[in-house]
Structure formats: C-alpha cells, structure tokens
Amino acid sequence: MKLEIDRLRMEYGVGTKSPVLALPETSFGVRENEFVSLLGVSGCGKSTLLSLVAGLRPATSGRIMLDGAEVLGPGVDRGVVFQAYTLLPWLTARQNIEFAVAEASPKVKNRDRIARELLGTVGLADFADAYPSQLSGGMRQRVAIARVLAYKPEVMLMDEPFGALDALTRSLMQELLMQVWEEHKLTVLFVTHDISEAVFLSDRVIVMSKDRENFLTEVEIDLPRPRTPEVTDSVRFHELTSDLVMRLRDEARQASHL
Structure with a gap:
C-alpha cells in the first residue's frame, strides 16, 4: 500500500470529564495511483482524518504510514488542497x-x-x-x-476542494482533476459530501458513518477509465450512485432531524 491508516483514533479533551470522539479506530489503505474518496454526513470524521494524514495535528493513537515510513508531521510528500484557496x-x-x-x-x-x-x-x-x-x-x-x-507530492489530499463553486464550474473542475490525475499518476485521498462527485472521480469510495460499530464501508467504483462526462449517463453510474444514496439516506435524515 502507498498509504496505510493503521488503527487511527482521534479524541479531543483526553483526560477531561467529557472527551469528544472525533474519529473512532480506523484502518484502511490506499494503493499507489489510486483515487479514493471519503464520503459521509457532516461530523463523521472525514476532515479530521484528512488533517491527521496531512500531519496538521497528532492522532490520539494509531499510525499513518506513507511508503513504509511513519507520518509524524507536515511534509512536502503530501500536498493539501482545501476548499478555501489559501x-x-x-x-x-x-x-x-x-x-x-x-x-x-x-x-x-x-x-x-x-x-x-x-x-x-x-x-x-x-x-x-x-x-x-x-x-x-x-x-x-x-x-x-x-x-x-x-x-x-507522493499523495494529494483534497478536502471539499470544489464545495464553494457553482454547479457548472464544479463539473468542469472535476473533469480537469481527472485529466491532471491521469497525466501525473497521482495517489489521491479526496473528501466530499457529493455522492455523484465521489462516483465520477473515484476508484473506491469509503463511506464513513456516525454509527461507531459500522463505521467504514468500502464501495468499488468499476466504471471504465479514462472517464468523461458521458459516463454520468450510464446505467452503472446511476446504480452506484443509488447504492450510496441508500447507504447514507437514513443517517442524513437523522442528522437533519427529519
């Protein structure tokens, strides 16, 4: 594996009366040149996980390994693109x-x-x-x-990079990212709330949940590459999108108090 998340856990307020669990124990890997998206409702730990991989804060426990070396802080081997342009x-x-x-x-x-x-x-x-x-x-x-x-960078980390853009610009940016990914053979870990975006971009989608006993679900995206906008009209694209919608619908309703 290019990137390994090994029993990673993040808890705020450790040692206090009311610690907050931001990320339960999490393990998965990302292969070289693979595009993996983290998908889930707000508060499930997606951005927390990405910030830990970026080395922007230390985890409570667990390890992050990149090319066999432990990540202990920020580094140029990980490039980060945030929603804010910075x-x-x-x-x-x-x-x-x-x-x-x-x-x-x-x-x-x-x-x-x-x-x-x-x-x-x-x-x-x-x-x-x-x-x-x-x-x-x-x-x-x-x-x-x-x-x-x-x-x-060895890995590109992207946290809702297109979230502030209008729908048309977002679509064009997704196409551009696919072209750049193909050209530069990048390994990408991508955070999004957008199910269609995750399906269009990814080789694999990791669905993160607030249900701590069923926290991670992995879905392989078996759409052909290179991908063009026409793939979004395919039966398989709609099947994958519908499957992910069903996985997230109940939790999204609970989060919205509907």
Whole structure:
C-alpha cells in the first residue's frame, strides 16, 4: 500500500470529564495511483482524518504510514488542497507556484518555467501574471492545484476542494482533476459530501458513518477509465450512485432531524 491508516483514533479533551470522539479506530489503505474518496454526513470524521494524514495535528493513537515510513508531521510528500484557496494574495498566480517550488526544492533555478508549465496544465497559461483577487473561484482553485503539483507530492489530499463553486464550474473542475490525475499518476485521498462527485472521480469510495460499530464501508467504483462526462449517463453510474444514496439516506435524515 502507498498509504496505510493503521488503527487511527482521534479524541479531543483526553483526560477531561467529557472527551469528544472525533474519529473512532480506523484502518484502511490506499494503493499507489489510486483515487479514493471519503464520503459521509457532516461530523463523521472525514476532515479530521484528512488533517491527521496531512500531519496538521497528532492522532490520539494509531499510525499513518506513507511508503513504509511513519507520518509524524507536515511534509512536502503530501500536498493539501482545501476548499478555501489559501493563495498568497500579494503574489501572482505564477509567483504563488514559484514560491511552492522554492519551498520544495530550494536549489531549483528554473522556477519560472516550471510554474508556467503547471499553469498550462490547469488551463491558466494566459493568467500567469494575474493576482488571486483578479481570478474567479474556479481559477483560484486551479492555481491551488497547480501549486500542490509543484511539490511533486507522493499523495494529494483534497478536502471539499470544489464545495464553494457553482454547479457548472464544479463539473468542469472535476473533469480537469481527472485529466491532471491521469497525466501525473497521482495517489489521491479526496473528501466530499457529493455522492455523484465521489462516483465520477473515484476508484473506491469509503463511506464513513456516525454509527461507531459500522463505521467504514468500502464501495468499488468499476466504471471504465479514462472517464468523461458521458459516463454520468450510464446505467452503472446511476446504480452506484443509488447504492450510496441508500447507504447514507437514513443517517442524513437523522442528522437533519427529519
């Protein structure tokens, strides 16, 4: 396995009278070049799990292994794309990527060329000198993805990266991500609330539940690759989507008090 989650557990307020269990003991793996989505209702631990893999906080117990080495903190071997764009507003799109290249490989001298190539990869070659404030939400997120690619990470971690976008832009961003994934042979762990998005993008969907006794369910997405928007009209796409809807419906109703 490329990435191994081994009995990972996260509890806030350990040692207090009222500790909060954010993530029950969790184990699964992600293979090299595999696209895995974490799906579930709010509060089931998806983002907590992703932040632990990113090394942004320590787990209460358990281990995270990447290429056989334990993850003990943040590192350039894991690139993170959040819903918020987190671009440096005083730098242009090109400069944001150059900054990432310098952080990952200080001795690299051809940063301008690398940045322009990556902007071309995400379809923003003509906006290299634009500042984040001059870009739309979808364009900013494309710069954020290009910036992560500059690190050449072993794993890309994505936490609802398209959640703030309108439906059409979100669909276009999903297509772009598929193209980038195919081109760069990435290993991706992707958090989403959107069932159709999870089915369209993934090789495997891990459904996380608030039911601590039946916490994880894995669903293989056996749709052919490379994937195009036409796959969403297929019978198999609708079968997989319906299956995941049924798995989540009762829990979503409870969470919404319906």
